[in-house]
Amino acid sequence: MADAARPAPPDLTGEPPPPPGIEAFALMRRLEAPGRRFGHAGGPDQEPARLGQEIRLGPAAREVARFSPAEGDSPARIALEITGLFGPEGPMPLHLSRRMLERMSERWFAGSAQPEPGADRAFLEFCNLLQHRMMALYYRAFAEAQPALAADHGREGRLAAMIAALAGLGLPGSAEALDDPAPALRHATGLAGQVRSPEVLAALLSDLLDAPVRVAEFVPYWQDIPAALASRLGRAHAGLGRGAMLGPRVYQPQARAEITVGPLPLAQYRRLAEEGAERAALRRLLRFAMGEEIGFDLRLVLAAPEVPPPALGRGPALGRTGWLGDGAARDRDDLRLPLDERQVA
Incomplete structure (x- = not known):
């Protein structure tokens, strides 16, 4: 809204101009975009703005002396006061800054097409060509050390x-x-x-499936003994108390865990019950996080309101999505599926 003291700006749809007194790094952060970052983009024509210095002899009263938005093929320009080669804080001798100010105080006519005189900024603009990269890298060193600024660019x-x-x-x-x-x-x-704790694994899988996940450790199972490792009297693996095993399999209580997912809606329950993309993604993430040392079972829990009534024909499948009796009385957690090739009992 406009009033007598402050007229309305001509356009409210474009990018708002930077406020007066904005910090230099805050302004440069606002101008950065994907693929156009100070100190990373390559040549100056590929960076968000051209950087330069505003010459002065006294202390800096502000960080940004002047900002010119991009117009057509002309890039945006930022004139800084807080850094550069010249001025009281710069490494160059102070008399060079004084000489620049003297030349800028003189007025020159550019020809008949420009009747108004202009300041002689040739030497300053030439030096700005040289120190643009220095200023861009100075900002990049600051930005790389700030996690909040690095988060602006996503995975880049x-x-x-x-x-x-x-x-x-x-x-x-x-x-x-x-x-x-x-x-x-x-x-x-x-x-x-x-070490991966059950809580970390449950949180990771819950994030993937967008469903409650619980992990139970030390789930016993029967592990088959390969024929080459089976005990044979008078041969290998027959020492009592050492390697002798009676029977073709052994009871193993410490190399398996159970993942309980749910309660689930019926649609997601069916997707996980079938060997499809969702279960394959679960298996890959599980192996990425836990490796191959531990076997896993998947127990699916169907929410009670989602339990379908028993029906003949093309209805629920027995053992997976079909139950006799009052199926909606409680959550159904009967279905347990192995996520690897180990025998489960």
Whole structure:
């Protein structure tokens, strides 16, 4: 709204101009875009703005002396007061700054097409060509050390590379083992340790499936003994108290865990009950986080309101989505599926 003291701006739909007194780094952060970042984009014509210095002899009263938005083929320009080669804080002798100000105080006519005189800024603009890169790298050094600024650029920033390394996805091509690396990145701190707790695994899988997940440890099962390792009298693996085993399999209580997912809606329950993309993604993420040392079972829980009534024909499948009696009385957790090739009992 406009009033007598402050008229309305001519256009309210475009990018708002930077406020007076804005910090230099805050302005440069606002101008950055994907593929156009100070100190990373390549040549000056590929960066968000051209950087330069405003000459002065006294202390800096502000950080940004002047900002000119981009117009047509002309890039945006930022004149800074807080850094550069010249001025009281610059490394160049002070008499060069004084000489620049003297030349800028003189007025020159550019010809008949420009009747008004202009300041002689040739030497200053030439020096700005040289120190543009220095100023851009100065900002880049600051931005790379600030996680909040690195988060602005998604997976292109240094922070994203650090998080990927913590999650085990830092090497090229490592993320291809997962259908969606986002859950692993969100739980990078839990994956950074050598030991994976049940709570970390449950949170990771719950993020992937968008459903409640519980992990039960030490689920016993019967493990088949390969024929080459079976005990034979008078041969290998026959020492009592050492390697002798009676029978073709052994009771194993410490190499398996059970993952309980649910309560689930019927549609997601059916997708996980079948060998499809969703269960394959679960298996890949599970192997990425836990390796091959531990076997896993998947127990699916169907929410009580989603239990279908028993019907003959093309209705629910017995043993998976069909139950006799009052199926909606409680959540159904009868279905348990192995996620590997180990025998389960």
